[in-house]
Amino acid sequence: MTSTTTDDRATVTSVQLTQGTEAPSVSDRVRRFLAETPPPTPCLVIDLETVRRRFAEVSSALPEAGIYYAVKANPAPEVVRALAALGCSFDVASPAEIDLCLAEGAAPETISYSNPIKKAAQVAYAYARGVRMYACDSEADLDNLAAHAPGSSVFCRTLLRDKGSIYPFGRKFGCEPEMVVELLARAVELGLDASGVSFHVGSQQLDPAGWDSGIATAAEIAAALRDRGVELTSLNLGGGLPASYRTQAPPLAEYGAAIRAAVARSFGEHRPRLMIEPGRSIVGEAGVLRSEVVLVSRKSYRDDTRWVFLDVGKYGGLVETEGEAIAYPVLTSRDGGPTGPVVLAGPTCDGDDVLYQHTHYELPLDLAAGDHVDILSTGAYTASYSSVEFNGFEPLRTYCVDGAE
Missing domain, CATH: 3.20.20.10 (Alanine racemase)
Incomplete structure (x- = not known):
């Protein structure tokens, strides 16, 4: 396995799924990279073998068409x-x-x-x-x-x-x-x-x-x-x-x-x-965005919903959560125990930097600052959308991994 840092522009691990769908997967290559070479968060990790596989699937679905990858996706x-x-x-x-x-x-x-x-x-x-x-x-x-x-x-x-x-x-x-x-x-x-x-x-x-x-x-x-x-x-x-x-x-x-x-x-x-x-059909599922919990808080003693603030938000590459249009699956480093409802939000001083208030997510009750939250299927329109330095937060880093499972 090899890994490289693409640039300083610029994740993830409890899967929330609509009934009847299959859980997304994280390749062994990405898992090993995150375990053996833990990069600073937030960061995007792209599995190049998944990119190749998805290109082959598009080619197989429409073999008579010339495939022009939309570079803006990633x-x-x-x-x-x-x-x-x-x-x-x-x-x-x-x-x-x-x-x-x-x-x-x-x-x-x-x-x-x-x-x-x-x-x-x-x-x-x-x-x-x-x-x-x-x-x-x-x-x-x-x-x-x-x-x-x-x-x-x-x-x-x-x-x-x-x-x-x-x-x-x-x-x-x-x-x-x-x-x-x-x-x-x-x-x-x-x-x-x-x-x-x-x-x-x-x-x-x-x-x-x-x-x-x-x-x-x-x-x-x-x-x-x-x-x-x-x-x-x-x-x-x-x-x-x-x-x-x-x-x-x-x-x-x-x-x-x-x-x-x-x-x-x-x-x-x-x-x-x-x-x-x-674009997204080739690179979307190849990406895992690793983030870290900054803070877990409540807005009321009467409200069981926790606010989980991550070190990545809309301005760090999750623009497609605007209007909660794209609902990413997530995993955490605390998965396996009891869970409860959460609001997911980013770290900036902007009231719009909230990822999900209306889409239902449940995360482990013992989730705390410093824990990892991995956001799956984030290979498309994340790093390419991240801001240059909004609120002083640096752009999303990208790492690419390759090699055999």
Whole structure:
């Protein structure tokens, strides 16, 4: 087993589960690392073998699709390097992510600059580094691509009124289908390769049929462009594949089957090449966030609910507890005895830094300051979301472990 500290940006151990679900697991590699080399808390530990396994599961579920890992989910260099070695491609949102991927072994042609909000200088930088695949959703961005990334392949992102996801994207990204048609037609006039349509079904999409409407819309756009002499070749299915938290997500095979059927139904003989941009489904279950109890207190002599304050909170990487949208499973170093209800909160002087008040958690009654609380399935959108130094708390450290069980 090897371990490395990714950076100073930047866990966990009583499992609370919805009835009928299976307990999440912590790999022996992570257990050994935490036992033999106890790092300062809070910290995130990523099991690279789980990352590889989940990549293989996504590939098996949709073997006809090019897999573009969403780097924003977890940009640890070790994660990017491991995926590049497997032949994975990458969905990036900034020049810094481009540099990261190239430094860790990715080829420029495997990188898709999928953020439709970018400066002209950022487009020019990406093009100079060899990136030739871009997303857009506006005339202004399309003009920048024509001027600074000539001849590149372009996907135009369409608006999608998704349902079934934990985090819908609203109207920030994409444009109406009729505008997509006009932008892709204009892309051809500007000398760009009008490659296809992209959309996003929202993050943590729990409905395997959630891609149906986006695929149908993309097929209508492709048909309209075909009538104008423009043949689209590709379809970018975006992200949304889920990870399992306190509830078990549907099997990835169900998503692959549903997507495959929707493409066949909507595109018929004009079946496009497929791309998909998973993030949390690859790295989410690979992460364990180890934290320490700072304080256990009560707010009233009449209230049995304890407040358990951890040394990590929303600003330390647990942003996805906002609105209690993601309910992480937890373990503690005191598991096995009687338990009682708790509120889980972070350490900062911010009234919003409360993780769970309404989602029911029970932790050991003898839990005390200094005990460990491990938060499972935290590989995605934790270290990459942690603040630089809010209230003076340093960012979440990341450690990656590898090797045989």
